[in-house]
Amino acid sequence: MERSLTIGRVAEATGCKVQTIRYYEQIGLVQAPARSAGNQRLYLNAHVERLAFIRHARELGFPLDAIRELLDLSDRPDRSCAAVDGIARTQLDDVERRIRRLESLKTELVRMIDGCSGGTVADCQVIESLADHTHCAGDHVPDARFSG
Numbered sequence: 479m480e481r482s483l484t485i486g487r488v489a490e491a492t493g494c495k496v497q498t499i500r501y502y503e504q505i506g507l508v509q510a511p512a513r514s515a516g517n518q519r520l521y522l523n524a525h526v527e528r529l530a531f532i533r534h535a536r537e538l539g540f541p542l543d544a545i546r547e548l549l550d551l552s553d554r555p556d557r558s559c560a561a562v563d564g565i566a567r568t569q570l571d572d573v574e575r576r577i578r579r580l581e582s583l584k585t586e587l588v589r590m591i592d593g594c595s596g597g598t599v600a601d602c603q604v605i606e607s608l609a610d611h612t613h614c615a616g617d618h619v620p621d622a623r624f625s626g
Contacts, residue, residue, distance in 0.1 A: 482512070482520035492529040499529060507532055507546060540569050589615050 489496045502508040508528055511521045528549070535545045544565050551562050586607075593603035607613040 480522050482522060483526065485519050485521065488521045488526055488529065491526050492533055494529050494533055502529065502532060505542070507542070507549065538569065539573060540565075544569065586614055 483491070485496050485499055488494070489499060492499075494502075499508065503510050508525060511519045511525055514520055531549070531552070532545055535548060540548070547565055548562060551557060551559075590604045590607045593607075595601065595603070599605060603613070
């Protein structure tokens, strides 16, 4: 018989926070475990494996919707992995876009800092560039996550 684990032990084993495990249960990424007579969650190794999968996918930047699709596909091992490859390629494209954006931001920040003469704030290239986008060398479209 398989030994059951408490949520604390599962959190320890997977590196997921207890709140995160509960959230993944709530949104259906992880099946709710059985409960003890005292209403304590009792997890199985399958829960640990699934949570480890989710955590690793999150570390690689996959959004939750993509992880849901990957989990659905992994639950049907007889299917072609073309859909899995497509999801992974989409994630790779997103990572490459973010890298290009970060490189552009880095270039602009270096240019701004290098243009600073070390004088007063009134003459500061960094302040001027931040205050007026036309002082920037390139067009760096704002990332939606940082726009207000």
